[in-house]
Amino acid sequence: MNIGEKKIDRPYRWGIVGGGRTSQVGYKHRLGALMDNTNFRLVASAFDVDAERAKEFGAALNMDTDRCYPDYKTMFAEEAKREDGVEVVDVATPNFLHYEVVKAALEAGLHVICEKPMFFSVKEGEEIKALAEKMNKVVCVTYGFSGFPMLLQMRAMIANGMIGKVNMVDLRYAHGYGCDATADVKAEGQKWRVDPKKVGKSFVLGDLSTHTFYMSELVTSDMKLKEVLCDRQAFVGSRYPLEDNAYVLMRYENGAVGRMWASAVNAGDMSSQHIRIVGSKGSLEWNDRACDTLIYEVQGEPAQVLTRGGDYNDPLTQEQERLGALHFEGLPESWANLYTKFAQVMAAKDRGDEEFIRDMIYPDIDHGIDGIRWINACVKSADQNSTWVRFDADND
Numbered sequence: 001m002n003i004g005e006k007k008i009d010r011p012y013r014w015g016i017v018g019g020g021r022t023s024q025v026g027y028k029h030r031l032g033a034l035m036d037n038t039n040f041r042l043v044a045s046a047f048d049v050d051a052e053r054a055k056e057f058g059a060a061l062n063m064d065t066d067r068c069y070p071d072y073k074t075m076f077a078e079e080a081k082r083e084d085g086v087e088v089v090d091v092a093t094p095n096f097l098h099y100e101v102v103k104a105a106l107e108a109g110l111h112v113i114c115e116k117p118m119f120f121s122v123k124e125g126e127e128i129k130a131l132a133e134k135m136n137k138v139v140c141v142t143y144g145f146s147g148f149p150m151l152l153q154m155r156a157m158i159a160n161g162m163i164g165k166v167n168m169v170d171l172r173y174a175h176g177y178g179c180d181a182t183a184d185v186k187a188e189g190q191k192w193r194v195d196p197k198k199v200g201k202s203f204v205l206g207d208l209s210t211h212t213f214y215m216s217e218l219v220t221s222d223m224k225l226k227e228v229l230c231d232r233q234a235f236v237g238s239r240y241p242l243e244d245n246a247y248v249l250m251r252y253e254n255g256a257v258g259r260m261w262a263s264a265v266n267a268g269d270m271s272s273q274h275i276r277i278v279g280s281k282g283s284l285e286w287n288d289r290a291c292d293t294l295i296y297e298v299q300g301e302p303a304q305v306l307t308r309g310g311d312y313n314d315p316l317t318q319e320q321e322r323l324g325a326l327h328f329e330g331l332p333e334s335w336a337n338l339y340t341k342f343a344q345v346m347a348a349k350d351r352g353d354e355e356f357i358r359d360m361i362y363p364d365i366d367h368g369i370d371g372i373r374w375i376n377a378c379v380k381s382a383d384q385n386s387t388w389v390r391f392d393a394d395n396d
């Protein structure tokens with residue numbers, strides 16, 4: 001049970017780049033980091049591409065506006081002069097800025113929490129991984145849906161053989177919010193998502209399916225993706241050459257197969273992520289509309305619905321439990337579970353406890369790099385008229 005007591009000696013001094021007033025994701029970061037009031041304190045920011053709006057927003061959050069900077073370079077330089085300067089930075093800008101901000105943050109000696117998809121190329125990912133190792137800092141990735149406790153339960157049940165050998169991995173992140181083509185030119189947060197220079201090689205493969213792909217890595221912990229075959233299309237034609245819909249077939253090293261449907265034009269669908277893992281004896285299914293439950297089906301037996309908080313759940317699942325059974329949790333708790341782990345991993349890094357970091361289940365830089373591999377392999381496959389592409393090849 002987690003009732004918000006401290007897990008590290010003192011809260012980290014935390015800052016944000018991006019995530020300003022108009023951003024889609026900024027509030028989720030603040031919910032995650034600040035929910036327990038024991039892991040992080042928000043002390044500095046470069047919230048916005050518009051310096052005036054950044055300052056106004058800092059004031060509206062009751063921050064010290066002298067520490068709400070016009071840009072990240074000024075923020076890192078000014079904070080480095082202070083004894084109580086920022087120690088951890090969160091990168092919540094549009095995709096094309098992640099690499100340069102993360103690099104500058106590590107060079108300034110800060111731990112980093114970065115949005116997905118992390119960067120554009122695996123090469124950039126490997127370079128940043130080497131830099132983080134050199135600077136003795138951690139880079140965490142906000143796959144924000146992966147902190148739901150029932151995903152850890154799914155992982156434990158699969159690892160314990162409760163569905164037998166995994167044969168099929170069935171994934172879906174498909175919603176209908178992208179049906180309205182006019183949003184691409186009107187909404188600030190949508191414009192860069194359909195501009196290849198700013199979003200990268202993909203729209204929904206990066207924006208949506210990197211989440212669900214990481215969650216599949218989380219629950220099928222000992223499986224390795226071998227190759228993918230992807231077909232992608234833009235039903236809203238102005239998004240071409242980016243896609244607003246994609247189907248991906250997957251083959252795993254152990255002979256299992258899978259499929260992913262990623263879409264922003266799944267008209268009318270307001271629930272989005274579904275994960276079904278099918279084994280030789282039974283299946284486990286989770287979706288984000290009923291995130292507190294997990295469906296367990298054994299062939300030939302009545303289906304069971306496991307619920308969050310049930311004391312039959314695995315100890316690691318129970319450790320994430322906050323409100324107690326009967327009371328609904330949701331996305332804020334998922335983010336807070338992740339941020340708690342990020343703080344613990346940073347504290348372990350600072351005290352040199354690598355074993356603690358190895359044992360912690362959280363989205364780290366390797367998972368960020370896998371997200372880049374996923375996008376680049378899928379795009380390469382689709383652009384080669386849907387041929388099989390190895391996941392671990394150089395697809396940059």
Ligand SMILES: NC(=O)c1ccc[n+]([C@@H]2O[C@H](COP(=O)([O-])OP(=O)(O)OC[C@H]3O[C@@H](n4cnc5c(N)ncnc54)[C@H](O)[C@@H]3O)[C@@H](O)[C@H]2O)c1
Pocket residue numbers: 017018019020021022023024025026046047048049050071072092093094095097115116117142143144145188189190207
């Ligand atoms: N983890 C999740 O669940 C999740 C959800 C949504 C978005 N995201 C990711 O978060 C990132 C931001 O997405 P969003 O939807 O919030 O975008 P957005 O366009 O809604 O917001 C971007 C924010 O960054 C600011 N910004 C832009 N350029 C900047 C600069 N040079 N310096 C400082 N701030 C700058 C903008 O002013 C704005 O506040 C993207 O990488 C996206 O993929 C993740």
